[in-house]
Amino acid sequence: MDDRTADGVERRLPTDEARELLSLTRDMARREIAPRAAEEEAAGIYPRELFALLSRSGLLGLPYDPQYGGGGQPYEVYLQVLEELAAARLTVGLGVSVHSLSCHALARYGTEEQRAAHLPAMLGGGLLGAYCLSEPSAGSDAAALRTRAVRETADGADTGGGGDWVIDGTKAWITHGGIADFCTVLARTGGPGARGITAFLVPGDAPGLTAAPPERKMGMKGSPTAQLHFDGVRVSDARRLGAEGQGFAIALDALDSGRLGIAACAVGLAQAALDVAVSYARERRQFGRPIADFQGLRFLLADMATRIEAGRALYLEAARLRDEGRAFGRCAAMAKLFCTDAAMQVTTDAVQVLGGYGYTADFPVERYLREAKMLQIVEGTNQIQRVVIARHLVGPESR
Template sequence: MPDRAPQPVERHLPTEEARDLIALVRDIAQREIVPRAAEEEESGHFPREIFSLLSESGLLGLPYDSEYGGGDQPYEVYLQVLEELAAARLTVGLGVSVHSLACHALAGYGTKEQQSHHLPAMLGGGLLGAYCLSEPSSGSDAASLRTKAVRDADTGDWVITGTKAWITHGGIADFYTVLARTGGEGARGITAFLVPGDAAGLSAAAPEKKMGMKGSPTAQLHFDGVRVPDARRIGDEGQGFAIALSALDSGRLGIAACAVGLAQAALDEALAYATGRRQFGRPIADFQGMRFMFADMATRIEAGRALYLAAARLRDAGQPFSRQAAMAKLFCTDAAMSVTTDAVQVLGGYGYTQDFPVERYMREAKVLQIVEGTNQIQRMVIARHLAGPETR
């Protein structure tokens, strides 16, 4: 069995408060998350109690304004918290990222009255959010979504009808940020709404049976005439797609950070195994083939971390970061797939069994290349920034 404890990642953090924050996250991860991760993933248990603990600890609203219960932390710090959580268990790290994504529309585009009314509970009151953009027939082509919101002329309410797909926390979230069509075809006809999780007419299908992340429920949501007051409309009518794209730029950085955390966990496990496993009279970590593999794995992880942090610093400085966010999401998730695959190889036959976590890491890494814009979409985004829109 492995006899080498993983060493904490050396982080260059901007403040003493940030260093204390990372120490808190590591303590929670080692005490509350890691010991239960394998068993709960295998059984498909969603750790709602962990999210309640994170909320109580002030970790669900880190990048948002303290006026509304947030943590006032820059993205440079928030993303490193996500990385630590994802290294402990991807279901938790990704879940925090999705929750932050669900809060983004209201925090960035809501009125002061809306923010004062809703954000404190969303950021630090124990609520859990989800983000509803994708549909069965509109994934990468999100601007073609069909879910409709029609204004009731008598009450002023919006009535939402349609189906959303691939919703992380679908069926268990307390609130949903929902993108629905209120106007004509295309991106300009979409509006954002904040929908309570217990709204009448809202129901969830059975969770998808996934390759990995079995503890994180992903489900279709059905909106059967769900009534939402106009006070829960976020931003202007027709502004929803711009709000969605803004959220996704930040969300992609969250996915990148989670990917680096997962890859780091895989490297730590592989190193622990290789230093304890002996063949031909010495640890297999002594063999050059292994050492070169570890060097490549570590280099991919460090490069990914540097890339997502560079994008985060642009965001924190108020500069454009969309291209860099796409690059970070692309590179970090591809790196996670590569590193976790190599970790399985290091462990040989044991890596293919559930006795060690690397087979789970490999299964989990795959979804990161797909969520919040496939890596093919990221390449399209990057190319458009470099060469302009495609000619038709």
């Protein structure tokens, strides 16, 4: 099946259902998301009611099993939905991506009982998730995290088996920090390094869990990013996801998929910037004709469009590998790297096309530029993506 992007390029979709889903998403983005984006971003307003609407519409659980309330869609389709949402407002597209990332550990590594107990509300019950891996001193070096979970009985004695877990520490740079209904938390349960980490599903209102004031950011002001403090947060062993010590592997598995979400959001943001630039170039007149007539600007627009199409093709290739059950980690890292770098370049060029107007808040491209920078940093900086790609090519670094 074929659909078309905003600039008329044919887009391949696997089923009629997928085409209808993308059409529904575009309509919702046009009516419910885009008209409010500039005003709410400037005011730092998070559109929580929009996420409730997305949940009721089935868009918060697209890549997950319908048995638990998911949409049963392949990643190839889910990512194109993300692209459309991000083109309307990055806070929304990124929020859906982070929510999906937060559900990954339970959906992939939880027991049948855990999935049945929690996934339906997470996927279609209006809940919002947060993913808690990074810490103030453990960003790119995620295996160095210090947040600790100790298993205790009610009287505080370490049992070594059974009982509840008590979590202490601080997580940093948490999207939806302070507003999430649940958190997937990676905490140290053993010795140093990657093998001592375990994953937990923590309620957002757990006693002892508090949020710092949101970070004051360059862009994405409508999306709260905050530190989360765990001060004796008690969770039952029934909320441990996977085996003890498996948490780091679970986190890396989730991040491979999450990087594709960021790549799709980057392409959506870049497409939005290109659409504004093309429209402006057609309407703005200088020297008696539209500036779109000038070769230098036409070439700039052509390069912007080429970067977007190349990025879209790359993230979709990674998605298809994932859908086929094949290794996709290297391609996911490439997609995250290329698409976010492309978004940075395209939004910069869009500002240039608009000239002085592009530097003002009267047009959205200055916001797109500020937002694009963030995409080069989240879910593994682009320098880390290069490390990942190089390891696939030539193996790990010598020690």
